[in-house]
Amino acid sequence: QQQVKQSPQSLIVQKGGISIINCAYENTAFDYFPWYQQFPGKGPALLIAIRPDVSEKKEGRFTISFNKSAKQFSLHIMDSQPGDSATYFCAAAFNTNAGKSTFGDGTTLTVKP
């Protein structure tokens, strides 16, 4: 049973456009929702994260929107740049135990110049 469903699997956006990646989770006990960014040949790295007591978090061009009642959250990349081309993973975790993170399957983002 997949606990975190991520879509789309791949996404192509023009430079300057908005990239949107969606995730849905099932276990309401999760209390921490990070997004990881992975470049080819590298390990995933934390990009931005949100706790369920807020509905939105913004860091620069990256925004997480969180809908607790729908058990959904999404990553918005504003003014997408070619350097944003990477694989993005959403995850659902427990605040005190990163090792219990459940990952989505990943979205490969390509930003065309």
Added chain:
Amino acid sequence: DADVTQTPRNRITKTGKRIMLECSQTKGHDRMYWYRQDPGLGLRLIYYSFDVKDINKGEISDGYSVSRQAQAKFSLSLESAIPNQTALYFCATSDSPGTGSGANVLTFGAGSRLTVL
């Protein structure tokens, strides 16, 4: 130097061979993890360790074993490799609750790509 170092970065081996992937970290974190990444399947937890004397199975531990030699070192072994263990393997670390703000954040190594023929 990287905070989490994995060796080897690439390995090709044959079915039935024993393989060890090594991980060392300079983060000072107590918690270490091994994940497997397959195309389109995200990251799946193989084993994790909360300290030197603690080893726990993850979601997909069958066919794998681990050893926590020191706080900074955590190795993954495939006793008899098989082709469906061909994957990208990641070691990760995290802080412990109460020691800072990183108990919920994973720091990953660059990965070890294993091919089993």
